Amino acid sequence: MANNAGQDDFQTKLQNWLPKIVLSPSIAAMVVFVYGFIAFTVYISFSDSKMLPSYDWIGLANYTKLWKLSHWWVSITNLAVFATLYIGICTVLGLSLAILLDQKIRGEGMLRPIYLYPMALSFIVTGTAWKWILDPGIGLENTMHQWGWESFHFDWIKDRNMAIYTVVIAAVWQTSGFVMAMFLAGLRGVDNEILKAAQIDGASNWRLYRRIVIPMLRPAFLSAFVILAHLSVKSYDLIIALTGGGPGRATEVPATFMYSYTFTRNSMGIGAASAVIMLMTIAAIITPYLYAELKEKK
Amino acid sequence: MSNVTQDTAVRTSTFTRIFIYGLLILFAAYYLMPLFVMIVNSLKPLSEITSGNMMALPEVWTLEPWRQAWSKAQIGIEPTGLKPYFVNSLLIVIPAVFISTIIGAINGYVLTKWRFRGDTLIFGALLFSCFIPFQIVLIPMAIVLGKLGIAGSIPGLVLVHVVYGIGFTTLYYRNYYAVFPTELVRAAQIDGAGFFRIFWRIMLPISGPITVVSVIWQFTNVWNDFLFGASFAGQEQPMTVALNNLVQSSTGVKEYNVHFAGAILAALPTLLVYIVAGRYFVRGLMAGSVKG
Structure with a gap:
């Protein structure tokens, strides 16, 4: 009897502990591979690591050096230009397409997947395709010439001042359909009764959307912004495939900067410092959002 | 009018x-x-x-460009075509998707039905890890993979993709299980069902839709990954890295037709998955991202 009770007790205890035991490998992996690694990279950013990691503390020297590099300034300026246009155009295009698609369109079921499929592709594929489409020799410029528009000129991808905009073109192509889907989901959640009431009051369609519908899409705007902002800071593959950071350094961004300083230019300390700045940028965007989301749930 | x-x-x-x-x-x-x-x-x-x-x-x-891209094109130094790299990608994707999805399901189950003090904090920390720029982990990961003796190997890449995939899979399952009535779990518990029994008999049978989402998400992400493949793959490169090598190679004439065929080959698996199951993907993605 007593023995049995002891066993039951053990069983209950095990059942109580089991969920935590089962969760612990994930927690351990997260602590080591995410937060431990972040701490390690932060440490490296304060060390004099060159080709190999070194543990000699040199304080903020890497950060001071980093902010004196014109290469880094080119990278962050490009990121600012790219992110602003990418987020702006994706949002406007995504919202417009969603509103247009929400007008009881026949064939919506066919159009939606057409708008969305690019997001299934790898940025390397997108980059490869757009690289040749934007190439003046065989791409769009050549095609326009063949169709008789002889003066058509479009060589941004070879132009130092314009190349960053070609990255925007390809990135918008890839993601705007996804943003459209987010807004469409938001629009489908808007109560039709409110719209009908406003229309009876004589509101025009334009006013209806500007005053009532779009303000109701606030959560979708927020999600779209957070996703696009973090994607733009992380963007690496597309630039490698489309321009390789060139011509010259014209399309370098922090992600390509970090990679080349860390692995090919033997300046691991500076590379780590740039990675820390990338992380802080994303954290500044993500943390308030996650905090609000998680708090709301409680 | x-x-x-x-x-x-x-x-x-x-x-x-x-x-x-x-x-x-x-x-x-x-x-x-x-x-x-x-x-x-x-x-x-x-x-x-x-x-x-x-x-x-x-x-x-x-069809010659396709044949070239698949089995003859020069990638790096070997004229192997993209075929072996396609196989590499499959060998990376299949275990990575399988393992991260299972772990995500169990984590989601624990975080919604066996709540404990601090679980929101753990979930928050896990969620934040979905968004980190991977540049922040490249250096230590290279060292750790070397120490574990799996640098430049397929198991190494599987490990990397599992570790950075469980944040998302946990998020999906947690949001999905959150709306499932906890009373049913408690009732089963009173009837004597244990932790795993409840998972197998009650939670898993209702998990079809979210598993589709999780599998598609992980499949596309891992298949399309370039950064980890380029950093850690060594000779066992995945498809994206090989395609980039093919397209960027500076030797000889640029064979655009072969590049295009290669790009479609690299896009084909994710496109197929998207065409077959895209509707569920979008539906689930909306549930995940709009609701948080």
Whole structure:
């Protein structure tokens, strides 16, 4: 009897502990591979690591050096230009397409997947395709010439001042359909009764959307912004495939900067410092959002 | 004058509707154009591309670029085509997707049905890890993979993708299980069902839709990954890295038709998955991202 009770007790205890035991490998992996690694990279950013990691503390020297590099300034300026246009155009295009698609369109079921499929592709594929489409020799410029528009000129991808905009073109192509889907989901959640009431009051369609519908899409705007902002800071593959950071350094961004300083230019300390700045940028965007989301749930 | 459709609240005139359809079709053309260019030009001989028009259909149809891209093209130093790299990608993707999805399901189950002090904090920390720029982990990961003796190997990449995938899979399952009535779990518990029994018999049977989402998400992410593949793959490169090597190679004539065929080959698995199950993916993705 007593023995049995002891066993039951053990069983209950095990059942109580089991969920935590089962969760612990994930927690351990997260602590080591995410937060431990972040701490390690932060440490490296304060060390004099060159080709190999070194543990000699040199304080903020890497950060001071980093902010004196014109290469880094080119990278962050490009990121600012790219992110602003990418987020702006994706949002406007995504919202417009969603509103247009929400007008009881026949064939919506066919159009939606057409708008969305690019997001299934790898940025390397997108980059490869757009690289040749934007190439003046065989791409769009050549095609326009063949169709008789002889003066058509479009060589941004070879132009130092314009190349960053070609990255925007390809990135918008890839993601705007996804943003459209987010807004469409938001629009489908808007109560039709409110719209009908406003229309009876004589509101025009334009006013209806500007005053009532779009303000109701606030959560979708927020999600779209957070996703696009973090994607733009992380963007690496597309630039490698489309321009390789060139011509010259014209399309370098922090992600390509970090990679080349860390692995090919033997300046691991500076590379780590740039990675820390990338992380802080994303954290500044993500943390308030996650905090609000998680708090709301409680 | 105005064309009132029955169940939409917003009324639009016939003229406006024609305009809307025109715009929507124009955008459909914009999204389809690159795919059209890739397919059409992958079926042309090279001479037709360099002298011709990228929007024109082939005058001579040929599958040779596809054969080249698949089994003959020079990638790096070996003329192997993309085939072995395609296989590498499959060998990385299948275990990585399987393992991260299972872990995500169990984590989601624990975090919603066996709540404990601090579980929101753990979930928050896990969620934050979904968004980190991976540049922040490249250096220590290279060292750790070396120490574990799996640098430059497929198991190494599987580990990397599992570790950075469980944040997302946990998020999906947690949101999905959160709306499942906890009373049913408690009732089963009173009837004597244990932790795993409840998971197998109650939670898993209802998990179909979210598993589709998790699998598709992980499949696309891992298949499309370039950064980890380029950093840690060594000789066992995945498809994206090989495609980039093929396209960027500076030796010889640029064989655009082969590049296009290779790009489609790299895109094919995710496109297929998207075509077959895309509807569920979008539905689930919305549930995940809009609801948080």
